[in-house]
Amino acid sequence: MSNKLFPITVTVNGVEYKREVEARLLLSDFLRHDLGLLGTHVGCEHGICGACTILFDGGAVRSCLIFAVQANGHEIRTVESLGTPENLHPLQQSFHEKHALQCGFCTPGFLMTLVPFLEENPHPSDDEIREAIDGNICRCTGYEKIVEAVQDAAAKNSQAK
Amino acid sequence: MKPVNFDYYAPSSVDEALDTLAELGYDGKVLAGGQSLIAAMNFRMARPSALVDLNNVPELSYVKPTEDGGLAIGTMTRVFDVEHSAEVIKRFPLLIEVSKYIAHPQIRRRGTFGGAIAHADPAGQLPSISVLMNMQALIKSKGEERWVDGQDLIIGPFMTVIEPHEMLAELVLKPWPARTGSNYVQVSRQSGGYAQSAVASIVTLDENERCKDARMVLMSVGEVPILSQKAGEILVGNAPTREAIEEVAELAVTTEIDPATDLHATADYRRSITRVLVVRSLTEAVERAKRGG
Numbered sequence: 001m002s003n004k005l006f007p008i009t010v011t012v013n014g015v016e017y018k019r020e021v022e023a024r025l026l027l028s029d030f031l032r033h034d035l036g037l038l039g040t041h042v043g044c045e046h047g048i049c050g051a052c053t054i055l056f057d058g059g060a061v062r063s064c065l066i067f068a069v070q071a072n073g074h075e076i077r078t079v080e081s082l083g084t085p086e087n088l089h090p091l092q093q094s095f096h097e098k099h100a101l102q103c104g105f106c107t108p109g110f111l112m113t114l115v116p117f118l119e120e121n122p123h124p125s126d127d128e129i130r131e132a133i134d135g136n137i138c139r140c141t142g143y144e145k146i147v148e149a150v151q152d153a154a155a156k157n158s159q160a161k
Numbered sequence: 162m163k164p165v166n167f168d169y170y171a172p173s174s175v176d177e178a179l180d181t182l183a184e185l186g187y188d189g190k191v192l193a194g195g196q197s198l199i200a201a202m203n204f205r206m207a208r209p210s211a212l213v214d215l216n217n218v219p220e221l222s223y224v225k226p227t228e229d230g231g232l233a234i235g236t237m238t239r240v241f242d243v244e245h246s247a248e249v250i251k252r253f254p255l256l257i258e259v260s261k262y263i264a265h266p267q268i269r270r271r272g273t274f275g276g277a278i279a280h281a282d283p284a285g286q287l288p289s290i291s292v293l294m295n296m297q298a299l300i301k302s303k304g305e306e307r308w309v310d311g312q313d314l315i316i317g318p319f320m321t322v323i324e325p326h327e328m329l330a331e332l333v334l335k336p337w338p339a340r341t342g343s344n345y346v347q348v349s350r351q352s353g354g355y356a357q358s359a360v361a362s363i364v365t366l367d368e369n370e371r372c373k374d375a376r377m378v379l380m381s382v383g384e385v386p387i388l389s390q391k392a393g394e395i396l397v398g399n400a401p402t403r404e405a406i407e408e409v410a411e412l413a414v415t416t417e418i419d420p421a422t423d424l425h426a427t428a429d430y431r432r433s434i435t436r437v438l439v440v441r442s443l444t445e446a447v448e449r450a451k452r453g454g
């Protein structure tokens with residue numbers, strides 16, 4: 001088996017990167033170690049916890065279950081694309097205000113799952129929210145505050161329109 | 162953990178993929194959505210020496226109606242695209258009903274229809290449904306192709322009749338007759354978790370409210386999806402009364418399944434809930450058939 005390197009070109013948060021990667025390198029590790037984007041967290045590495053969720057061509061997927069080489073030519077968005085500490089994304093602001101995080105380890109995965117979800121479902125029911133986040137584990141909040149935060153963001157979004 | 166090294170091939174056409182698989186023989190393994198395979202590789206439970214990645218083969222991704230009113234689904238079609246396909250919603254509501262039980266939304270976005278079936282996980286929903294619906298599987302290899310009945314495809318846990326140099330290319334779903342109802346029920350410890358037991362059924366009624374056809378598959382209660390013979394033997398030609406359905410449940414649980422005790426449930430518990438699920442699934446499928454499917 002070879003240690004062959006594969007050249008890839010991948011757009012992450014609007015920036016084009018050219019790198020060479022081993023085939024076995026996971027996209028999650030590529031983002032963290034090769035690009036230094038530490039917002040994408042690595043929890044279980046088998047698709048259960050959801051902490052590594054990113055957007056791959058706009059759809060929320062597990063970055064631990066995709067090889068970096070497979071991202072060649074594709075567009076990735078990570079939590080770093082949302083907001084800054086001074087200027088939070090509306091959903092981040094709602095998470096902040098509603099105490100939807102404690103330790104924060106799972107939060108990037110929740111945000112990257114919920115941002116496209118809210119775009120597709122601007123007025124979700126609590127049940128729809130719970131179904132959308134059934135692939136994200138949070139061991140702090142008990143999920144109640146997360147559901148409240150999503151409702152808060154949805155309400156503020158429709159007021160703004 | 163991280164995967165061991167492997168050789169990586171990313172063909173851009175079916176022919177190129179089949180050439181590569183033929184060359185690699187037993188060393189080659191097809192990478193579809195990777196939502197089971199890459200997880201197993203991360204834990205080094207799977208250590209394939211070469212992967213043939215089909216994600217750059219767009220010709221394997223489609224849902225298209227067949228002449229007889231059924232559907233042909235390309236192996237690389239994402240589960241997300243199947244569950245959101247208007248063609249599927251119209252013809253096979255069972256696939257929509259079962260979809261939300263398949264892992265999590267992020268997994269369905271990447272995982273593929275054919276990949277899940279070829280993986281043949283005994284706790285996988287789509288392998289069971291492929292057996293239940295007897296989906297026709299098109300298996301291709303270099304210069305050759307063959308069709309296999311869905312109910313003959315899976316031969317053991319994580320084992321199918323697909324050879325290393327072959328790949329599953331397409332699944333053809335035959336149309337259901339009028340007055341066909343279907344249902345899927347599952348018990349698991351958490352949403353998206355492994356089924357402790359699950360039952361799917363398809364019932365067709367005649368004009369006298371008798372069963373013209375009754376198929377049922379039992380999942381997570383044996384090494385492979387179990388296609389019940391008792392459902393057809395007891396129900397076909399008869400009215401699907403509560404008594405008849407309870408008889409199916411009794412015989413299915415005592416003679417057809419072989420549940421194991423594992424982390425998720427004991428064998429006794431599986432038997433106990435399977436009996437309940439059979440009754441619920443068949444009853445609901447009959448009700449839906451009465452309403453026209």
